[in-house]
Amino acid sequence: MATGRHRPRRGAPAPRAHWFLLIVVLAAVVGLLGLHAVVLGEFSSDENAPQTTASGVPTEVRTGGSLIDARTGSPDVRRPQDKTLALTFDDGPDPTWTPAILAVLDRYHVKATFFVTGAHAAEYPGLVRDIAAHGHDIGNHTATHVDLRSVGELRTQLELRFTDLAVAGAAGVSPALVRPPYSATPASIDDPAWTSIQRIGADGKIAVLSDTDSEDWQRPGVASIVANATPKDDRGTVLLMHDAGGDRSQTVAALERLIPALQAKGWRLGPVSAAVGLGSAGAPAGFGQRAAGWLLIGAVQASGVVASSLIVLLIVASVLAALRTLVTLITTAVHVRRRRSMRLRAVTAAVTVIVPAYNERAGIEATIRSVLASDHRVVVIVVDDGSTDGTAELVEKYVGRRVRLIRQANAGKAAALNTGIAAAPTELVVLVDGDTVLEPGTVRTLVQHFADPDVGAVSGNAKVGNRRGLLGQWQHIEYVIGFNLDRRFYDVLQCMPTVPGAIGAFRRSAVLRLGGIPVDTLAEDTDLTMAMERAGWRVVYEQEARAWTEAPATLGQLWKQRYRWCYGTLQAVWKHRRAVFERGAAGRLGRRGLPYLLLFQVLLPVLAPLVDAAALFGILTSDALTVCAYWLVFLVLQAIPAVIAFRLDGERLRSLLLLPLQQFVYRQLMYLVVVQSVVTAIAGAQLPWQKLQRTGLAANPAKGGS
Known part of the structure; x- marks a missing residue:
């Protein structure tokens, strides 16, 4: 999960336009479904009107x-x-x-x-x-x-x-x-x-x-x-x-x-x-009437295709949701059992924590203080990537034996990370974002996995710190379910596709042998993780290595972030597509991780809003009970892993009360993100970096959940 460091460029897609696009698409689907209902006579009554007098009939x-x-x-x-x-x-x-x-x-x-x-x-x-x-x-x-x-x-x-x-x-x-x-x-x-x-x-x-x-x-x-x-x-x-x-x-x-x-x-x-x-x-x-008739017939034919396709999509979405529930239940049980029996030799070597920073004035001090409060020996390197808001001046107050500041012209997050890795004095490095707040034991729990010489990287547990608002709560739900629960699956099957940019640990020598952090994709964290596995390294997940990060506070900011994430992930998947045919760790990534990622982070998000539209439309037709039953099953199949994920992360379940509403609102934005990212990738367009506005709210996480 990378955070862009470049200044925004003109021409970036505006969220309002995409909301309009979503409304138009869903309206077209609902309109065609309505037309199909007319064709089937679902809005008509078959009862005769009551007979009255005939006093006015000649x-x-x-x-x-x-x-x-x-x-x-x-x-x-x-x-x-x-x-x-x-x-x-x-x-x-x-x-x-x-x-x-x-x-x-x-x-x-x-x-x-x-x-x-x-x-x-x-x-x-x-x-x-x-x-x-x-x-x-x-x-x-x-x-x-x-x-x-x-x-x-x-x-x-x-x-x-x-x-x-x-x-x-x-x-x-x-x-x-x-x-x-x-x-x-x-x-x-x-x-x-x-x-x-x-x-x-x-x-x-x-x-x-x-x-x-x-x-x-x-x-x-x-x-x-x-x-x-x-x-x-x-x-x-x-x-x-x-x-x-x-x-x-x-x-x-x-x-x-x-x-x-x-x-x-x-x-x-x-x-x-x-x-x-x-x-x-x-x-x-006349020709005009015939032409209008052709259009009408075309619309009716299209409505039949949409209605038939929707039934198939409902079944496919339900099967995918059921499959995901089953897979996560099995792999989560295996992951919990493995953790209970896992015994690792203690790793006490010092660790370098690298913080790339571009205009992170709002949260950089909280990040540095949380790293320095770690119960493991750490050295902090902050790479100021051409900030213009005084970030470097704030960091200078902490410069000393344990904190080093490196300034460079704005070149992007990947370049800033490469600068920090090159300057790191230790073999083990932890990469965090400039808005991330670590818990005292995060660094220690991360690096213990390096006692296994086959481990090249460790993914931490990124959690939303600013979760008080509705948008924050929805992202909190998504992080716990969509990110961390999936990482347990990836860990068990040894096919981790992403070590999040907010919190992850790496062997410095392994990263350098790969040529450093990749700079040719927008999801450098995903790109690097896949490259590590293709080089033969294991990548594991540590759920106790918690890091509190600031999630986007507005729909516009969220759109920019997720659009880039999704587009960058598609770039990385395409870049490492040959892993499907490789052996060892690379083959596990290619034949396990990539299909799962594409199914549940691309295909299912595309199908899910159509399930919602069908549920809303079904209320108005004679198939209301059937369609709504499908949607309820779909929701239950999402709720089951959600409850499991929240329990495993020690989060309060009351946040899940927002899950049904999230399906109709928040997920629609995620749907557009996926569609637009796929279209952008197919078109071969270049997506510019987008810098998010920081408020520093992640500095005071609601420990214990909310």
Whole structure:
């Protein structure tokens, strides 16, 4: 975890822009999910509106035919000619039953009118084209199968326009006929139904009800459907059947009996337009309408992909979270057991503590005093990296036998560390940031591991000192869970990817043989750690070597820090990618540490916000319980290792009360950090160093947790 020392450059990405990007992305996902819910009818009610009086309905409408043209002040009511049956199908198209019905109609050379919903037309545009290509009429059955008697004028217009666009985009026609969902015979028209028919007329369309209901939607059996659909006399009729909305196998079988039987009796079967002498059931759609229809269909298709992908992502995220929980439970148990049985020869050699400092006036004195208070022999080297805030002048007060100050022109943290390592008089060096406060036993517990000659570096336990605010608490949770618990895993599997810049110990000779601290990545601590392991050294974790560091106090500062961390980590992973094919310590890093890091620090953070968006959206849909259950499982799988990590670190569990809120707010920023870092890395752009504003709050850590 490095802290940048260079002055900020212009052109660095602003957190506000990324928050805007996050909002746009999540809004797009939620919008597509909402559109998908519309397609599935999850926002619509299937209950009929209660019937009221019919005092306002013209008599000729209630006693006339089932085709009602209310485009003018005087309604035109028509019915099919005698022994003429208008064959109609509602609720489609359906990928299973519509093609089956089309095949039957083709076999008997019969045309029909298919009243499609806009949602299904946009979902299956190819079927709409097939209906038109077979010579059948296409009618409008609203977008979501809503009862038009129970909605207002605006909703009615939206329902009709949505369907018009879907049909125009799919088949290039604009339907003139509308069948209101849940409509029956003309005699059943009440005042709300008449109002909805008038609105249909005002929109330039003709309402089509039915005279005969096959009741196939009840699936009463093939014989019953045929009996219901057979006219009782020779008067012309509009027959209602369905090609979607459930299992329509009985409908298909009934058509095989009904059509030849009626034809044998001299009945003419055809679409509504031909049966009533209307001439045309629609008109060719203009280019603008077709283009808008294409966009609508594209959006609906995309919504289906997003919804399907989201299910997969929910499963993947849950599996990853469960896997992480299982792995951390196992490795943490192993780590605790090993520590209890670990016996190391005491290391008493003096240690050099190197503190690179660039504009660290706020906290440098607390850092020096805490190092000098160590219960192990230490020498302190402070490398002032061209500070402009008087940092060097403060350090001069401590210069003496145990403290040395080196000044240099601003060259970056890695260069400052290399200067300190070159000047260090001891073999063992501890590297700390200029805002870090050590506990008295930190240096001693760190260096004891060097009794093992195979150990080249030791990671300490970095803890958030300024944790009083909400942002500080969230970072505190992240440090304890995301950093220190993972390091126990890395320690057990001997694949530690990072010794944090805030607190870490190294063999000076090993670092020098590697050419010093790397300067070609932004995460020099991760880069150095990986290089140490590829050189054959073991890197271990010491949880008792606590160091209190100052976390960013604002979202802007946090964004700069984590953006650079993530980008630098990706740089280091790419730089050391050949470790996957190497043996020994390098192979353990490449085949254990790097996959774990990429899975849980890159892939899972990307998936997690989508899980949150799905949970929020699920509350508004019929899948609320299922989706929310997934999210709760996901949260529990994060809470389990969180409790374990806090217990192991001796922290109070009450901070974890903020964990659910952290998932919806703090993690979104981390998500953007990962995405932006990946995009930046792929684009090959260079990310400038960012110096954080220090306040010195880490000088007074809340010992014992909070």
